[in-house]
Amino acid sequence: xxxxxxxxxxxxxxxxxxxxxxxxxxxxxxxxxxxxxxxxxxxxxxxxxxxxxxxxxxxxxxxxxxxxxxxxxxxxxxxxxxxxxxxxxxxxxxxxxxxxxxxxxxxxxxxxxxxxxxxxxxxxxxxxxxxxxxxxxxxxxxxxxxxxxxxxxxxxxxxxxxxxxxxxxxxxxxxxxxxxxxxxxxxxxxxxxxxxxxxxxxxxxxxxxxxxxxxxxxxxxxxxxxxxxxxxxxxxxxxxxxxxxxxxxxxxxxxxxxxxxxxxxxxxxxxxxxxxxxxxxxxxxxxxxxxxxxxxxxxxxxxxxxxxxxxxxxxxxxxxxxxxxxxxxxxxxxxxxxxxxxxxxxxxxxxxxxxxxxxxxxxxxxxxxxxxxxxxxxxxxxxxxxxxxxxxxxxxxxxxxxxxxxxxxxxxxxxxxxxxxxxxxxxxxxxxxxxxxxxxxxxxxxxxxxxxxxxxxxxxxxxxxxxxxxxxxxxxxxxxxxxxxx
Numbered sequence: 001x002x003x004x005x006x007x008x009x010x011x012x013x014x015x016x017x018x019x020x021x022x023x024x025x026x027x028x029x030x031x032x033x034x035x036x037x038x039x040x041x042x043x044x045x046x047x048x049x050x051x052x053x054x055x056x057x058x059x060x061x062x063x064x065x066x067x068x069x070x071x072x073x074x075x076x077x078x079x080x081x082x083x084x085x086x087x088x089x090x091x092x093x094x095x096x097x098x099x100x101x102x103x104x105x106x107x108x109x110x111x112x113x114x115x116x117x118x119x120x121x122x123x124x125x126x127x128x129x130x131x132x133x134x135x136x137x138x139x140x141x142x143x144x145x146x147x148x149x150x151x152x153x154x155x156x157x158x159x160x161x162x163x164x165x166x167x168x169x170x171x172x173x174x175x176x177x178x179x180x181x182x183x184x185x186x187x188x189x190x191x192x193x194x195x196x197x198x199x200x201x202x203x204x205x206x207x208x209x210x211x212x213x214x215x216x217x218x219x220x221x222x223x224x225x226x227x228x229x230x231x232x233x234x235x236x237x238x239x240x241x242x243x244x245x246x247x248x249x250x251x252x253x254x255x256x257x258x259x260x261x262x263x264x265x266x267x268x269x270x271x272x273x274x275x276x277x278x279x280x281x282x283x284x285x286x287x288x289x290x291x292x293x294x295x296x297x298x299x300x301x302x303x304x305x306x307x308x309x310x311x312x313x314x315x316x317x318x319x320x321x322x323x324x325x326x327x328x329x330x331x332x333x334x335x336x337x338x339x340x341x342x343x344x345x346x347x348x349x350x351x352x353x354x355x356x357x358x359x360x361x362x363x364x365x366x367x368x369x370x371x372x373x374x375x376x377x378x379x380x381x382x383x384x385x386x387x388x389x390x391x392x393x394x395x396x397x398x399x400x401x402x403x404x405x406x407x408x409x410x411x412x413x414x415x416x417x418x419x420x421x422x423x424x425x426x427x428x429x430x431x432x433x434x435x436x437x438x439x440x441x442x443x444x445x446x447x448x449x450x451x452x453x454x455x456x457x458x459x460x461x462x463x464x465x466x467x468x469x470x471x472x473x474x475x476x477x478x479x480x481x482x483x484x485x486x
Contacts, residue, residue: 032272051422109301166300323472
């Protein structure tokens with residue numbers, strides 16, 4: 001039990017929580033997405049941090065502390081404000097977007113495997129081969145699923161070392177290589193005369209920038225640690241600010257580092273990071289190190305997938321046992337792992353992988369799935385921001401160990417309103433085909449995004465409408481909402 005927001009458990013320092021925030025958010029695979037914007041990419045990173053990253057982290061902290069003794073996460077937060085149906089939609093979107101996200105991160109993994117070879121031209125050709133990418137994506141995913149079904153305890157260790165070896169070290173190395181490259185007289189392909197402020201008169205030029213919101217997504221997960229920090233009202237915001245600044249700095253410097261060695265016209269969403277490393281190492285006379293970095297990046301992808309393949313499904317599994325999913329989805333194996341949910345998740349990933357057949361290229365497939373992921377996740381975030389504001393009025397007397405603003409609701413309205421409007425803007429932009437990427441048929445683009453969004457949003461409403469009292473597990477301990485107790 002907690003007393004005054006504290007417990008006798010291990011306490012997180014400000015710097016520890018800041019580092020956790022960085023490792024939870026930073027991923028190198030998306031740097032190429034923004035490198036096409038050159039110096040203007042810094043504007044997008046800073047803008048998204050102010051209107052999305054910080055509001056998400058701060059509001060999630062208040063909600064997590066408010067319901068720290070109750071299960072449900074975003075299902076609880078949104079459900080308390082708008083009812084169980086909206087809460088189920090939120091937790092569903094949090095799970096399904098991660099399911100759609102797997103092919104994109106695994107596509108990057110497949111490209112990394114292709115670049116393990118020593119011939120850059122051959123590596124690029126292999127990375128562009130749709131059949132090769134599809135086979136690798138599905139193979140890695142199902143291997144990760146089978147391992148997850150065993151409930152292996154060492155998955156956590158793989159995640160830790162995979163994050164260090166496959167993300168943090170390559171990020172630092174990329175920035176260091178750019179500095180050395182410039183000091184040794186390497187040609188800077190980044191147009192430093194380009195304005196920091198982008199041309200906002202052409203919407204199709206800023207579509208790729210909306211994906212930055214996905215870069216910062218997941219920060220709400222850090223809210224669960226708010227009560228593990230001493231003096232959370234003072235130290236949690238400090239950790240968030242430090243972590244956010246470091247995250248933005250890594251993204252900006254990493255993106256610039258790619259733009260320096262790869263001209264904007266040659267940037268590929270899936271291959272540029274590996275090509276950038278190859279060019280730096282070739283310039284320094286150690287081309288073989290490109291293969292070493294490729295292996296490290298593959299390890300990072302594998303660790304990430306192993307960690308997340310079962311992670312998001314645990315939340316919807318707990319909610320499902322409370323009576324919101326049919327008994328089929330509540331089945332566990334002998335290791336206590338949510339077997340059927342993982343299998344259904346795998347089937348969805350496999351079907352999405354078949355988009356390789358109709359999309360014109362690997363990177364167009366990568367981009368359209370990334371955009372669909374953004375759309376679904378942003379709906380969840382808009383629900384979360386709206387719920388946080390609503391709960392200030394529905395539950396005004398509820399204990400808030402971490403509260404935005406000492407008195408009144410002004411700060412909540414500011415952060416919640418900015419977060420909601422920023423998410424809405426990114427949501428709208430995500431439907432516009434990017435001018436920088438050859439997506440093939442615009443009909444396919446709009447059909448996949450619009451139908452995909454409609455279908456994945458409609459499914460939880462259908463499931464909710466069909467629910468039965470018999471769906472609730474006999475040993476479910478899910479505490480009812482406050483409005484259900486009245």
